[in-house]
Amino acid sequence: MPLDLANPDLYTTEARFTMWEEYLRTDAKVWSDPGLSPSGFWSVFSHRDVSAVLSPKAPFTSEHGMMIGFDAEHPDTSGGRMLVVSEGEWHSTLKRLIGPFLSRLRAPELQSVLHREVRDVIDRLRSEDSTDIAASVGPRLPAAVVCEVIGVPLSEREHLIDLTNHAFGGEESSFDRMTPAEAHTEILFYFHELIERRRRQPGSDLVSALLEDGRLSTDDVLVNCDNVLIGGNETTRHSITGAFHAFQAFPGTLDTLHDDPDLVRPAVEEVVRWTSPAAHVLRVATADCEIGGQEILKGQPVVAWLSAANRDERLFPDPHRFLPGRTPNRHLGFGNGPHHCLGAALARLELHALLQELATDARGVELAGDVRWMRSNLVQGYSGLKVTMDWR
Numbered sequence: 020m021p022l023d024l025a026n027p028d029l030y031t032t033e034a035r036f037t038m039w040e041e042y043l044r045t046d047a048k049v050w051s052d053p054g055l056s057p058s059g060f061w062s063v064f065s066h067r068d069v070s071a072v073l074s075p076k077a078p079f080t081s082e083h084g085m086m087i088g089f090d091a092e093h094p095d096t097s098g099g100r101m102l103v104v105s106e107g108e109w110h111s112t113l114k115r116l117i118g119p120f121l122s123r124l125r126a127p128e129l130q131s132v133l134h135r136e137v138r139d140v141i142d143r144l145r146s147e148d149s150t151d152i153a154a155s156v157g158p159r160l161p162a163a164v165v166c167e168v169i170g171v172p173l174s175e176r177e178h179l180i181d182l183t184n185h186a187f188g189g190e191e192s193s194f195d196r197m198t199p200a201e202a203h204t205e206i207l208f209y210f211h212e213l214i215e216r217r218r219r220q221p222g223s224d225l226v227s228a229l230l231e232d233g234r235l236s237t238d239d240v241l242v243n244c245d246n247v248l249i250g251g252n253e254t255t256r257h258s259i260t261g262a263f264h265a266f267q268a269f270p271g272t273l274d275t276l277h278d279d280p281d282l283v284r285p286a287v288e289e290v291v292r293w294t295s296p297a298a299h300v301l302r303v304a305t306a307d308c309e310i311g312g313q314e315i316l317k318g319q320p321v322v323a324w325l326s327a328a329n330r331d332e333r334l335f336p337d338p339h340r341f342l343p344g345r346t347p348n349r350h351l352g353f354g355n356g357p358h359h360c361l362g363a364a365l366a367r368l369e370l371h372a373l374l375q376e377l378a379t380d381a382r383g384v385e386l387a388g389d390v391r392w393m394r395s396n397l398v399q400g401y402s403g404l405k406v407t408m409d410w411r
């Protein structure tokens with residue numbers, strides 16, 4: 020019975036890294052029969068094959084869905100409306116509208132938010148004997164940044180950050196009667212109301228810019244805010260949590276960054292490679308083609324495992340090791356090609372701010388419990404990472 024790579028149980032332990040090693044060594048292309056993912060799918064793992072699938076010239080589309088679970092009979096209903104599952108003209112239009120709100124140009128405005136949030140994180144860590152980074156540190160910074168980008172008014176921000184924290188993995192005790200899925204729905208209700216407000220009273224934020232364009236319905240604005248919300252939270256929080264894990268697994272790394280602050284920049288890239296929170300992306304072939312010697316037929320889904328490609332030793336010698344100064348580091352953590360992460364600059368800013376402050380204040384990280392991995396084939400991340408800190 021061949022392995023169903025859609026099975027989320029495969030990703031709850033570090034055995035997945037041994038599985039990737041074997042697939043990389045044999046340069047495998049694996050077909051998973053229809054099962055948990057109704058249409059089945061091809062999988063590719065090597066840096067070369069993953070780059071080939073995501074290349075702008077490759078005959079593949081995201082428009083029917085971009086993750087395992089793809090069902091040819093019931094394609095993604097946001098297809099052609101939401102940035103990450105749009106192609107061609109409409110994709111370019113959305114990118115032009117949303118891009119400026121996520122670009123490096125926002126850095127000066129975001130610095131104060133980042134500085135305040137990182138200081139809060141450090142104060143919290145200092146005040147506790149042990150802290151679950153996955154629940155109470157990882158989600159905070161991304162939630163604050165996404166609120167800033169979307170244009171949530173200051174007076175409503177704390178509430179929305181708490182809701183986002185609860186929806187994406189945290190355990191906010193103030194929402195103990197709400198499931199994370201209900202918290203996500205609550206956020207969408209909030210966005211709906213914010214859209215109506217911005218329609219009456221435009222501002223200089225993302226929601227107002229999407230409305231002003233005139234081509235997006237309320238629902239289109241909503242799904243694209245949701246894209247930024249999920250894209251910004253579901254990934255970055257695991258890179259942040261994983262940075263603490265890397266500092267624990269490779270003692271001395273914080274001292275290295277403390278002694279040579281120029282290494283913070285390359286270390287940010289290494290965090291994204293080593294953590295690879297977006298485990299895979301899926302594409303559907305728009306023509307018969309060939310990837311790494313494997314024939315792919317028009318209409319077949321192909322899963323590009325970014326998490327495996329980022330541990331391909333042909334590109335990354337000693338791939339499981341966290342090397343803060345790793346150069347070159349052509350990782351695929353942010354994807355590649357036309358859908359390359361639009362929030363990459365913001366994610367880098369968040370990680371840079373965190374690593375810089377941590378290296379100044381902390382000497383090391385120790386585990387205070389087991390590392391708990393998420394049960395997910397899409398997000399390579401943590402459901403728990405309890406640590407104690409060693410301060411300078």
Ligand code: HEM
Nearest residue numbers: 102103250251254255258297300353354358360361362366
């Ligand atoms: C797209 C990863 C942070 C917003 C993507 C894609 C990946 C990715 C792999 C490509 C999806 C595809 O090819 O189908 C990551 C990682 C992050 C991160 C690893 C953090 C470490 C962020 C942040 C934001 C964001 C902070 C916004 C606040 C987006 C958006 C897209 C995207 C809007 C869609 C781009 C398009 O389709 O053109 N991200 N992301 N991401 N990401 Fe990120």
